[in-house]
Amino acid sequence: MRIKVIKIFGWLLVLTLLGGGLYYLQLSNRHKAIVKTTILHKSGLGGDWQVSYGGRQTDFYSPLFFVDNIYTSMEGPKAMRGFQINPSTEDLLWINGYETTVVAADGLTELSRDFMCHTNLDYYDQSYYSKWQIPNRIGSNYPRLATLTNGMESYHYPEGFGFPIKANEYLYLSTQILNHNLKESLFGVRHKVSIFHKADSPDIKPLRPLTVFMMLPYDGENPFDNEAAKTDPSVCIPVETKNHSYQDSDGNMRSGHWVVFPGKQTYRSDISAQLEVKDSIQVHHIATHLHPFATSLKLINTDTQKVLFTADAENHLDRVGLAKITEYSSTEGFTLYADQQYELVLEVNNTSTTKQDMMASMFFGIYDADLDARLKSRFEN
Structure with missing residues (x-):
């Protein structure tokens, strides 16, 4: 009887493994990365986050990621965590810069930044604005303080500006790897994320984060079957409909993550509603997120046709990837007005x-x- 039970459990185990294997093989590249990374980190083989606190900067080292496949934007292994810049003090400090470097498994040897998809730094707007007694801002805009990306791996606010926050207040960090070029490789990488900050001072002016992004309409009933999108830049085919999909005020579906076809193309997207300018706002810093094959992103006043800022994107010539994206950082800044588009x-x-x-x-x-x-x-x- 005991032998029979062991055989039954053995066959159940074999069937479970076979079923799991078949299920895994049918997953998308992104979901395969999630499964592999979850197993790696839950087992402890990938290590854990490490933090180095300092007076002028705080460094975070991600768990280990394996580059074992081609991972385009938004596909690669990723890790997330809540953190404090310095949990030992309630002092107010000013974040004024941000950088991500790619290092080997030893945490020291610097590798190509082609293996960085993006690093996001978010704040908890409910607790943050509640402490400053500005409750009307809660939920008004996505609470993203910063995004670094392939081509813009670091940036700094202009001198005399920063984002004020208590050192022990929680932020949220997520980072993801990228690999457009190396096939049949297997090696480990980590991301080192550095947050630069200054001590409190009456001479520093606060900057408020505001995110705007391009959204293009797509067919909600047949999202992936639109031949017009190949030549008509006013519509798109979304990469997927579960993420980065939005519904506008007229009920039309729009995507912030879409497909571009071979050749040159120009896309336009009105962002006036996202800006929510009540009176006027003064812009002092702009960081830009783009994917490979983008060559520029312009911010334009459509009433005056004035180009307020152009983020030029330099693509690698010998491989897929962005070498550099232009940063805007100015103490003088420029103004956006409520009565203009x-x-x-x-x-x-x-x-x-x-x-x-x-x-x-x-x-x-x-x-x-x-x-x-x-x-x-x-x-x-």
Whole structure:
């Protein structure tokens, strides 16, 4: 009887493994990466996050990722965690810069930044704005403080500006790898994420994060079957409909992650509603997120046709990937007005022979006059 039971359990185990294997093989590349990375990190083989606290910067080392396949944008292994810049103090400090480097498994040897898809730094807007007694801002805009991406692996706010936050307040960090070029490889990488910050001072002005991104309409009933999208840049085929899909005020579906076909193309997207300008806003910093084969992203005032900023994207000549994206950082800045309209204009040159995926976003740092007044009152009283 005992032998019979053992045989039954043995066959059940074999069937379970076979079923799991078949299920795994049918997963998309992105979901395969999720399964592999989850097993790696849950088992402890990939290690855990490591943190190095300092007076001017805090460094975070991600768990180990394996580059074992081609991973295009948004597909690769990733890791996420909540963190504090310094849990041992409640002092107010000012974040003024941000950088991600790719290192080997030893955490020291620097590798190509082609293996960085993106690093996102988010804040908890409910707790953050509750502490500053500005509850009307909660949920008004996606609470992303910063995004670094392939081609823009670091940036700094202009001198005299920063994002004020208590050192022990929680932020949220996520980072993901990229591999457009190396096939049949297997090696480990980690991401080192550095947050630069300064001590509190009455001379620093606060910047408020504001995210805008390009969205293109697609057919909600037949999203992946639209021949017009090959030549008509006013519509698109989404990469998928579960993520980065939105419904506009007219009920039309729009995607922030879409397919671009071989050749040159120009895409336009009105962002006036995303800006929600009540009076006027002063922009002092812009970080841009693009995917390979993008050549530029412009911010344009459509009333005056003035180009306010152009983020030029330099693509590698010998491989797929972005070498550099232009950063905007200015103490003087420029103004956006409530009674005017604005759009993003994206230029793409897909020099490959196959369709590619695309995203286009700008992360503004805008002067926060309301918060500045509250901060200055601390030193005046």
